[in-house]
Amino acid sequence: MSIDRRQWLARLAAGGAGLLLSGRARPGAAQAPAPRPSDCPLPLDDFRPKSMLHVPAHRVERARFPVIDVHTHLGWSKGEEVTFLATAADLLPVMDRKNVRTMVNLTGGRGAGLAESIRRFESAAPGRFVTFTEPAWDRVSQPGYAPWQADEIERAKKAGARGLKVLKTLGLFLRENGPGSPLVKVDDPRFDPMWDACGRLSLPVAIHVSDPEAFFTPIDRYNERYDELGNHPDWSFFGDGFPSNAEILEARNRMFARHAKTQFIVLHVGNDAENLGFVSENLDRFPNTVVEIGARIGELGRQPRAARRFIEKYQDRVLFGTDAVPPPDGDKYPQQVFKDELYEIYYRFLETEDEYFDYAPAVVPPQGRWRIYGLGLPDGVLKKVYHDNAARLLGLA
Numbered sequence: 001m002s003i004d005r006r007q008w009l010a011r012l013a014a015g016g017a018g019l020l021l022s023g024r025a026r027p028g029a030a031q032a033p034a035p036r037p038s039d040c041p042l043p044l045d046d047f048r049p050k051s052m053l054h055v056p057a058h059r060v061e062r063a064r065f066p067v068i069d070v071h072t073h074l075g076w077s078k079g080e081e082v083t084f085l086a087t088a089a090d091l092l093p094v095m096d097r098k099n100v101r102t103m104v105n106l107t108g109g110r111g112a113g114l115a116e117s118i119r120r121f122e123s124a125a126p127g128r129f130v131t132f133t134e135p136a137w138d139r140v141s142q143p144g145y146a147p148w149q150a151d152e153i154e155r156a157k158k159a160g161a162r163g164l165k166v167l168k169t170l171g172l173f174l175r176e177n178g179p180g181s182p183l184v185k186v187d188d189p190r191f192d193p194m195w196d197a198c199g200r201l202s203l204p205v206a207i208h209v210s211d212p213e214a215f216f217t218p219i220d221r222y223n224e225r226y227d228e229l230g231n232h233p234d235w236s237f238f239g240d241g242f243p244s245n246a247e248i249l250e251a252r253n254r255m256f257a258r259h260a261k262t263q264f265i266v267l268h269v270g271n272d273a274e275n276l277g278f279v280s281e282n283l284d285r286f287p288n289t290v291v292e293i294g295a296r297i298g299e300l301g302r303q304p305r306a307a308r309r310f311i312e313k314y315q316d317r318v319l320f321g322t323d324a325v326p327p328p329d330g331d332k333y334p335q336q337v338f339k340d341e342l343y344e345i346y347y348r349f350l351e352t353e354d355e356y357f358d359y360a361p362a363v364v365p366p367q368g369r370w371r372i373y374g375l376g377l378p379d380g381v382l383k384k385v386y387h388d389n390a391a392r393l394l395g396l397a
């Protein structure tokens with residue numbers, strides 16, 4: 001017969017040491033078996049484990065040094081139109097409380113939308129916002145696009161843009177002639193004049209291509225982002241004619257190699273936070289690149305020793321960013337929602353050695369069911385990551 005540990009220990013306590021030798025139950029030592037999880041099945045959605053660790057917990061309300069958040073979205077653009085998510089007045093109180101000196105609004109749009117973005121944020125609060133422009137994806141298949149886009153970058157710079165943002169549209173969504181037609185590759189030569197113009201005009205390119213590795217694998221019991229993909233099934237790029245993660249990153253790297261004079265800010269830890277070895281190789285191969293940490297502290301923080309070594313080694317090439325999106329839009333992605341708690345988590349991660357805490361202000365960890373460990377970075381490194389690296393790159397005082 002089999003007995004569980006509860007029965008076994010109860011029998012030991014009742015003087016049943018002989019059980020160890022005989023493996024047999026003694027009369028009178030009976031005890032009910034412990035309930036098993038299979039007796040009360042629990043849907044994954046309802047699982048809310050509370051950590052029983054008694055470990056130090058520090059709330060870091062303000063960053064130790066002034067912060068430049070190089071990765072935020074204060075609006076979404078379509079064509080020349082931008083739908084704004086906030087005003088400067090909505091954002092400044094949080095920025096002041098959190099010691100965020102400057103926010104870089106990457107999705108500032110183009111043309112009339114860009115002008116409106118600059119007016120709405122930079123003019124309203126000089127010195128507190130920086131605006132990037134975006135390519136005109138809707139014109140890619142038109143004749144003459146390549147030189148027009150390069151000229152458009154020059155016009156955007158004159159209008160006040162401080163850089164160019166490339167969303168994962170490129171590589172995963174942008175198609176030659178609408179649905180069903182081939183995807184346009186990241187290293188498509190049509191964009192060469194655009195990348196060159198950015199180099200010539202000293203406009204850094206903030207680039208996000210590809211996505212977490214798990215988004216390219218089946219949504220099944222082995223997928224570490226099962227919950228996240230369940231909440232956002234459209235974020236999966238498994239099958240359906242999508243290229244692999246590696247193919248996209250290889251195309252991107254060919255493009256980096258061709259445009260050595262253009263400065264790239266490779267968002268989300270080089271778009272491969274799961275593989276810091278690969279990200280390091282790329283930083284070594286492409287001196288024209290730096291990385292940013294937005295929405296990837298869930299990856300960095302579960303490999304804290306490697307992450308700290310990585311950031312210390314590349315301390316002049318790592319930028320602070322959050323990928324923040326103001327609420328209510330941002331509430332859909334708690335790891336990105338612009339509010340005090342989001343910044344406090346980033347600061348706790350970078351500044352303290354706290355262990356096993358949430359990487360996002362949410363009841364269920366939104367990207368995957370794990371928690372993170374603080375890096376406790378030294379002051380010299382913190383100051384560079386929070387501020388100095390971005391200030392140098394963006395030409396800010």
Ligand SMILES: [Zn+2]
Nearest residue numbers: 071073208323
């Ligand atoms: Zn983003």
